[in-house]
Amino acid sequence: MRDNEMEELLGRLRSIEGVSGAVMLSTCNRVELYASSLCPLRALDGFRKILSERAGLEAPLYYHATPEAVRHLFRVASGLDSMVIGETEILGQVKKAYSAAADAGAATRPLHKLFQHAFHVAKSVRTETQITSGPTSVGSVAVELAGKIFGSLKERRVMILGAGEISERTARSLQSRGVKSVIVSNRTYERAAELAAEIGGMALHFDHWEKSFADIDILISSTNAPHAILTPEKIAPLLKLRRAAPLFVIDLAVPRDADPSINEMEGVFLYDIDSLEQIAAQSLDIRKQEVIRCESLIDQHVGGFLSWMRTIHSPDQHHIGRMA
Amino acid sequence: MERISLLAATLCYLFSFGHTLYALGAGRFQLGRFNFLAMALGAAAQTWYLFLRGASEHSCPIGNLSETLIFLSWSIALIYLVIGPAYRLSLMGAFTAPLVLLLQIIALLLPGEVHVSFFRPNPWVETHAALSLVAYGAFGLACVAGLMFLVQEGQLKSRRPAPIFHHLPPISILSEATLRLVWIGFLLLTLSFVSGILAHLAVAGGKFLFSLLIWLIYAAILFAAKSGRLSGRRFATAVALAFLLALILLPVIERLSGRA
Numbered sequence: 373m374r375d376n377e378m379e380e381l382l383g384r385l386r387s388i389e390g391v392s393g394a395v396m397l398s399t400c401n402r403v404e405l406y407a408s409s410l411c412p413l414r415a416l417d418g419f420r421k422i423l424s425e426r427a428g429l430e431a432p433l434y435y436h437a438t439p440e441a442v443r444h445l446f447r448v449a450s451g452l453d454s455m456v457i458g459e460t461e462i463l464g465q466v467k468k469a470y471s472a473a474a475d476a477g478a479a480t481r482p483l484h485k486l487f488q489h490a491f492h493v494a495k496s497v498r499t500e501t502q503i504t505s506g507p508t509s510v511g512s513v514a515v516e517l518a519g520k521i522f523g524s525l526k527e528r529r530v531m532i533l534g535a536g537e538i539s540e541r542t543a544r545s546l547q548s549r550g551v552k553s554v555i556v557s558n559r560t561y562e563r564a565a566e567l568a569a570e571i572g573g574m575a576l577h578f579d580h581w582e583k584s585f586a587d588i589d590i591l592i593s594s595t596n597a598p599h600a601i602l603t604p605e606k607i608a609p610l611l612k613l614r615r616a617a618p619l620f621v622i623d624l625a626v627p628r629d630a631d632p633s634i635n636e637m638e639g640v641f642l643y644d645i646d647s648l649e650q651i652a653a654q655s656l657d658i659r660k661q662e663v664i665r666c667e668s669l670i671d672q673h674v675g676g677f678l679s680w681m682r683t684i685h686s687p688d689q690h691h692i693g694r695m696a
Numbered sequence: 697m698e699r700i701s702l703l704a705a706t707l708c709y710l711f712s713f714g715h716t717l718y719a720l721g722a723g724r725f726q727l728g729r730f731n732f733l734a735m736a737l738g739a740a741a742q743t744w745y746l747f748l749r750g751a752s753e754h755s756c757p758i759g760n761l762s763e764t765l766i767f768l769s770w771s772i773a774l775i776y777l778v779i780g781p782a783y784r785l786s787l788m789g790a791f792t793a794p795l796v797l798l799l800q801i802i803a804l805l806l807p808g809e810v811h812v813s814f815f816r817p818n819p820w821v822e823t824h825a826a827l828s829l830v831a832y833g834a835f836g837l838a839c840v841a842g843l844m845f846l847v848q849e850g851q852l853k854s855r856r857p858a859p860i861f862h863h864l865p866p867i868s869i870l871s872e873a874t875l876r877l878v879w880i881g882f883l884l885l886t887l888s889f890v891s892g893i894l895a896h897l898a899v900a901g902g903k904f905l906f907s908l909l910i911w912l913i914y915a916a917i918l919f920a921a922k923s924g925r926l927s928g929r930r931f932a933t934a935v936a937l938a939f940l941l942a943l944i945l946l947p948v949i950e951r952l953s954g955r956a
Binding site: 522523615 | 848852853855856857859861862864865866867868869924925926927928929930
């Protein structure tokens with residue numbers, strides 16, 4: 373759903389018989405309509421028709437009426453219904469959808485209240501539980517660890533040893549946090565140059581990578597070497613050039629590029645692919661454990677919202693959520 | 697009234713510490729507001745106590761070991777209240793509260809001693825003593841930041857970080873905060889020496905030598921850090937140990953000051 377199509381679509385949705393207000397949430401993972409209606413089933417039929425016209429096929433739908441629709445929105449806004457539990461991007465998308473409906477005059481009083489309440493619920497869930505705790509992918513784990521070592525990444529320099537796909541993804545994650553520069557070194561110089569061009573870095577001959585060692589802060593290694601290339605013997609003299617500055621080594625190679633004992637050296641923080649994945653899994657576990665607390669918080673808020681609905685004594689009190 | 701304000705301060709710090717333990721036990725790390733408020737109220741109650749003592753003795757209220765420890769714990773709390781939010785050092789209050797509380801409890805448990813206004817005739821002596829204790833406060837908070845560094849570094853090295861890891865500040869920020877606090881403490885201690893010289897205090901004897909020893913230790917730590925010879929871990933460890941030594945020597949220096 374393009375932004376410029378939203379106003380027209382909201383107008384069409386409101387023209388469905390019995391629908392007084394509508395908010396349309398459209399992301400890469402869901403299309404949902406929240407509507408206030410006196411006749412939910414008629415509204416559902418109208419929505420199905422509009423959707424079929426747009427998509428050119430009979431879209432599978434499910435729908436909730438109050439109170440399930442209220443609970444559903446609160447869960448969506450809190451990130452409990454997302455593919456990665458606890459992700460926060462969805463809240464911005466819900467806010468944007470509400471804002472578009474409000475600007476187009478498509479949000480009725482119950483919908484205004486419902487969405488304002490949903491934002492409040494999402495905030496409570498985030499602050500009172502650990503549902504957003506920790507990173508959940510290898511790239512985001514690397515970014516968080518780098519942040520916990522260096523603070524801001526803006527002045528940090530990254531070196532990639534071995535131009536593999538996963539090291540490229542990790543470097544891109546770090547780049548998204550604004551690292552200063554990326555040096556790519558590979559046994560095949562052409563591949564290093566290719567990747568460097570792709571990510572806006574600088575290529576370096578593999579024989580020369582040690583010369584840049586004193587200037588880098590993060591080393592991502594994923595070569596095809598059959599044995600460890602980062603050993604204490606090799607690293608120790610290079611560390612002296614660094615004037616006690618910390619070094620973050622991300623070893624993504626199988627078999628390992630780094631001897632595990634370099635993690636014992638002062639100022640060196642070594643993480644291999646297994647430990648990165650383990651941290652991501654740990655974060656997801658924590659989030660899953662928090663779901664019960666979140667659901668309980670949401671139940672309380674659903675109760676609060678329904679109490680408010682009973683006080684307005686309006687016949688315009690049905691909310692439906694539908695997804696394709 | 698003095699005793700009440702002292703007990704109120706202790707209760708505030710106790711609440712802050714207890715709240716921290718409870719929150720950490722429950723897996724909650726957003727301590728922020730309550731902890732900070734409790735520390736601020738504790739410092740306010742201490743300020744009131746020190747004001748009352750100062751007014752009744754007509755001198756800086758560091759006339760015995762109990763008052764000295766309260767002044768020191770007040771300095772640490774006050775510097776934390778200024779530095780903590782500025783650096784966004786989340787959880788620093790959780791590490792500061794136990795230290796401040798410990799000093800406060802020791803001060804409360806010490807038998808009541810007579811306030812010795814040994815510096816009343818000379819305001820430079822008073823400045824010298826107050827600056828020394830505020831310097832100690834900065835060293836105390838540097839020790840707290842250093843301990844936080846060691847915890848966070850341990851988490852990073854373990855490769856299996858506990859939930860607290862996500863809530864502790866980056867080691868680079870902790871290292872920077874520790875360094876700045878040591879610099880602040882060192883400059884204040886140097887100024888305290890200058891005011892001691894202006895007060896014509898003896899530049900010999902046990903008190904002077906112990907104080908000089910502490911000054912030299914911190915000077916050596918700063919020099920090694922500046923020259924890049926100390927890794928973050930060694931720097932943090934050195935700062936923590938130096939404060940421990942300073943804390944052990946504090947009663948000795950205080951006793952020797954009383955006799956001076």
